[in-house]
Every structure is written in C-alpha cells, then in structure tokens.
Amino acid sequence: MKKTVLSLLNYIGCIGMALFVTFVIDGTIGMVLTYALVIALVASLVMTLAILHSVKVQPVLNAFAFSKGDKAVLDIRFINSGFLPVPVISVEIENSPHFQLEGSNEMKGSVTGKGANSLTFNLTAKHSGKAHIKIKGITVTDYLGIFSFKLKTDGIQTELTAAVYPDIPEVFVQTGLVTTASLLSGSEEEEEESDETSAVPTGLAGYDHREYTPGDPIKRINWKLSSKRDILMVRLDEKIKNSGRTLMLDLPAAEENEASLTVRDNVIEGALAVLNSMLAEGRESTLYYCKQGLWMSADIHLPQDVYALQEELSDFEPSENAPVIPPELLEKSNAVICFTSAMGGSSASAEYIIDRLPDTMIICSYASSLPVITENQWALTDGFELNRM
Structure with missing residues (x-):
C-alpha cells in the first residue's frame, strides 16, 4: 500500500511537471506530455485488467513426504495464454514451522505473452508431522508500477500439505x-526362571538368547554359552520374550x-x-x-x-x-x-x-x-x- 501511494504521488508529480510546461514554457509540448501520461495510465490499467483473465497458476511441490533435513521445492508456475506480457507478478507464501524457508517469503517475476515462467521457493524439512505451505496472495502490478491487482485463485490449490517423517534414533535407551x-x-522377571521354552530355534534346546545388557537378571546369564562366545549371553524364555x-x-x-x-x-x-x-x-x-x-x-x-x-x-x-x-x-x-x-x-x-x-x-x-x-x-x-x- 505504501509503495502504491508513493508511485501514485510520483505519477501526479509527472502530471504537474507536464502542466508546468504547458502554462510556463510551451503549451503545445506540455499538452502532448499531459495527454501522453493520461493515456499511458488508462492503457496500462486496461491491459493489466485483461491480463488478469489470461494467467493461470499451477503450484507444484516436488514431493509430499520428506525426512527431516530433506529439501522441499515449491514451484509456482504461471502460464499466460494472452498476447500481452505480464509486467510484474508477485507471490507471497507462508509455511508452518515444520519447514524452514530459505530466503524471502515473497518473490517477483514476469511472464511473456503466450509464455510461461516459474517462481521457486526452497524449504528444508525441520520438524516431523503434517506440514503446511500456503499461498497468501498473488498480485499483478500494472505496466507503470502504480496499481496492483490481486489475481483470483479460485480453483487453485492454495494450501499444500506434506508429511515429515520423525527420525528413528540409532541409540540404545537405558534399560x-x-x-x-x-x-x-x-x-515376574525377578522370580524364578520359567520352564517354558522358546519357539525360536537357537542351537540350544529350549531357549532363545541375546547379548547381556545392564539391568538383566544375573541368573538368566548362560555362562556356558558366554564362555564359548567370549561375551555375556542371556537366555529368554517365553515369559520374558513375550x-x-x-x-x-x-x-x-x-x-x-x-x-x-x-x-x-x-x-x-x-x-x-x-x-x-x-x-x-x-x-x-x-x-x-x-x-x-x-x-x-x-x-x-x-x-x-x-x-x-x-x-x-x-x-x-x-x-x-x-x-x-x-x-x-x-x-x-x-x-x-x-x-x-x-x-x-x-x-x-x-x-x-x-x-x-x-x-x-x-x-x-x-x-x-x-x-x-x-x-x-x-x-x-x-x-x-x-x-x-
């Protein structure tokens, strides 16, 4: 809004200069300049309004599932079906904290007549859960850079979602x-050993085994197997295993x-x-x-x-x-x-x-x-x- 007011004041200043030329220096040249400025403004507004109906928007996210640290790329593609070029088109997005945006959340570009262009936003997946990216607004500025018009987003998917996977830490939590x-x-781990046997064959009748970890009952250590493997091994009966x-x-x-x-x-x-x-x-x-x-x-x-x-x-x-x-x-x-x-x-x-x-x-x-x-x-x-x- 502030930029629009400033641009409009600059335009009014140009009109004022043209009128000054008309009444002080040369009436003919001044009138030509005044008419040219007015016609330019009208033509700019008419062509810009026509452009609003010829531009289509296609937001595309490179994936819909990410691991933490993965790069997400949001391409917002503009397709201009008209002959008039789009002078300045700007896009503003917002994203949930699941993503970290690299750079500004607003980008500007232009599109040639009968052409296409893309504005690309780069993000990094940071937190797990359902992440959101929303297109807050798309505006087209007229050829003189004075007025901006919102591009209608009816029928456009303005909010995209993606899944961010939590990590599975490769650590062993204390037992x-x-x-x-x-x-x-x-x-009943501290009670007497069960006579039930494991259904998983281990080479030792009746029991499955694994390495000893701190907190395991000492009485479940298989000393014979431990001496053979040179590492403490604990037997698991079905009561423990299940x-x-x-x-x-x-x-x-x-x-x-x-x-x-x-x-x-x-x-x-x-x-x-x-x-x-x-x-x-x-x-x-x-x-x-x-x-x-x-x-x-x-x-x-x-x-x-x-x-x-x-x-x-x-x-x-x-x-x-x-x-x-x-x-x-x-x-x-x-x-x-x-x-x-x-x-x-x-x-x-x-x-x-x-x-x-x-x-x-x-x-x-x-x-x-x-x-x-x-x-x-x-x-x-x-x-x-x-x-x-």
Missing part, C-alpha cells in the same frame, strides 16, 4: 527404563512453534528409540497414539513395525477434542509408559493421566520444563538419555 516399568507392573510393555503418546494440542515442535519431536523420536531398544532386548510392546481424534494402537513385534509406525506419525496433527487416555487403558491394570509433550504451564493432560492412571511412568522432554507431577517421572535429553526427575 533402567524398562526395569522401572517392570517393577510397577508387577513383572512380556509386552504398554506405551502411549500424549501429544496435546498446542501452538505450533519452534519450541513446541522441538519438544514433540524429542518425545516421538524417544518413543521410537525405546521401542527399538525393547526389540533388542527381545521384548514386544504396544504403543497407543491418537490420530485424527481417534486412539489407535500399534503392536511392535519386528523392526518393520517401528518403520510402519514412523510412517503413521509422519502426518500427525494434534486433536483438541480427543480423549486424553485410550479407553482400553482405563480398563487395564498394568502400568503404562507415557511419553508426553506437555510443557510447563500447559501440563493438564499429563496431570490427568497421572490422576486416572497413578502407576504410569511419565517421560517428558528435558526442554519442556514440565514440573514434577509424579515420583516416577523421567526427562529425555536431546541425545535420548533418560534422567530421573
């Missing part, structure tokens, strides 16, 4: 997490900004890391998560299940009206490991979970500044280490 959850849920753990994601609706999305990423990726760690320990698990207002569950038996869950969470958007706790968990008595993105000052969902499920282990992001709401609360660092609060 103290699982040990604590086991104590809460009355796990002793599943129940996890849930508490991702309450919040204003999406750099801080909230960083916390949410940390929590989601921490949960994926824990699921991988449990698989490495020979443990299966179930994760509950809310999507589009409905609670869903994912049974994790194999690494492929973690990848499938990663894809499910790639287009995640929080739901404001969804139940805080899955109804199934309210009917069960076993302990739950809850990963929450609740933050200091907005901890209502986490407090409600503790109120309804008091034995729940709460895992929050260290960056969330969530106050201590239960004795069994852990903070997840950027490096996915767990520290008890």
Whole structure:
C-alpha cells in the first residue's frame, strides 16, 4: 500500500511537471506530455485488467513426504495464454514451522505473452508431522508500477500439505527404563526362571538368547554359552520374550512453534528409540497414539513395525477434542509408559493421566520444563538419555 501511494504521488508529480510546461514554457509540448501520461495510465490499467483473465497458476511441490533435513521445492508456475506480457507478478507464501524457508517469503517475476515462467521457493524439512505451505496472495502490478491487482485463485490449490517423517534414533535407551516399568507392573522377571521354552530355534534346546545388557537378571546369564562366545549371553524364555510393555503418546494440542515442535519431536523420536531398544532386548510392546481424534494402537513385534509406525506419525496433527487416555487403558491394570509433550504451564493432560492412571511412568522432554507431577517421572535429553526427575 505504501509503495502504491508513493508511485501514485510520483505519477501526479509527472502530471504537474507536464502542466508546468504547458502554462510556463510551451503549451503545445506540455499538452502532448499531459495527454501522453493520461493515456499511458488508462492503457496500462486496461491491459493489466485483461491480463488478469489470461494467467493461470499451477503450484507444484516436488514431493509430499520428506525426512527431516530433506529439501522441499515449491514451484509456482504461471502460464499466460494472452498476447500481452505480464509486467510484474508477485507471490507471497507462508509455511508452518515444520519447514524452514530459505530466503524471502515473497518473490517477483514476469511472464511473456503466450509464455510461461516459474517462481521457486526452497524449504528444508525441520520438524516431523503434517506440514503446511500456503499461498497468501498473488498480485499483478500494472505496466507503470502504480496499481496492483490481486489475481483470483479460485480453483487453485492454495494450501499444500506434506508429511515429515520423525527420525528413528540409532541409540540404545537405558534399560533402567524398562526395569522401572517392570517393577510397577508387577513383572515376574525377578522370580524364578520359567520352564517354558522358546519357539525360536537357537542351537540350544529350549531357549532363545541375546547379548547381556545392564539391568538383566544375573541368573538368566548362560555362562556356558558366554564362555564359548567370549561375551555375556542371556537366555529368554517365553515369559520374558513375550512380556509386552504398554506405551502411549500424549501429544496435546498446542501452538505450533519452534519450541513446541522441538519438544514433540524429542518425545516421538524417544518413543521410537525405546521401542527399538525393547526389540533388542527381545521384548514386544504396544504403543497407543491418537490420530485424527481417534486412539489407535500399534503392536511392535519386528523392526518393520517401528518403520510402519514412523510412517503413521509422519502426518500427525494434534486433536483438541480427543480423549486424553485410550479407553482400553482405563480398563487395564498394568502400568503404562507415557511419553508426553506437555510443557510447563500447559501440563493438564499429563496431570490427568497421572490422576486416572497413578502407576504410569511419565517421560517428558528435558526442554519442556514440565514440573514434577509424579515420583516416577523421567526427562529425555536431546541425545535420548533418560534422567530421573
């Protein structure tokens, strides 16, 4: 608007100079200049209005699914079906914090008669979830650069969405997490060994084995096999192998900004890391998560299940009206490991979970500044280490 006023004042100044020439220097030359300026303005407006009906817009995103760090390219293509060239066409976009825009959010260009051109915006996928890119407005400026007109976007997809995958950290989360959850849920790992046998053949009758990790019961170490392999090996009976753990994601609706999305990423990726760690320990698990207002569950038996869950969470958007706790968990008595993105000052969902499920282990992001709401609360660092609060 400010630029339009300035351009108009400059034009009026030119008219004033032409009138000055008319009355002071040479009337004929002055009148010619005055008429030329007026005709130029009228012609510019008429041709610009005609152009508005001959330009078509096609926004194109190079992909609709990205990993964090991937480059997204938004091409806004203009096709001019008329003979008149488009003098100046400008586009302004806005994007959700899931993407980081490189450069300005406004670009300008021109299109020749019967030609085409593109304006390209480059972005980088930064945070997981459902990302949005919106075309705020497209304007065409007349040939004299005085007036600007909005190009109608009816029938044009002005808002594009893309899925950004959360990372699956290649780290091993401390097994103290699982040990604590086991104590809460009355796990029988500390009891006598079971006589049940594994259905998976291992070369040793009756048991499957894996490497020892801190927190494993000493009595389950197979000393004979360990001496042969020169590394501590732990045997898994069916009771241990199939002793599943129940996890849930508490991702309450919040204003999406750099801080909230960083916390949410940390929590989601921490949960994926824990699921991988449990698989490495020979443990299966179930994760509950809310999507589009409905609670869903994912049974994790194999690494492929973690990848499938990663894809499910790639287009995640929080739901404001969804139940805080899955109804199934309210009917069960076993302990739950809850990963929450609740933050200091907005901890209502986490407090409600503790109120309804008091034995729940709460895992929050260290960056969330969530106050201590239960004795069994852990903070997840950027490096996915767990520290008890």
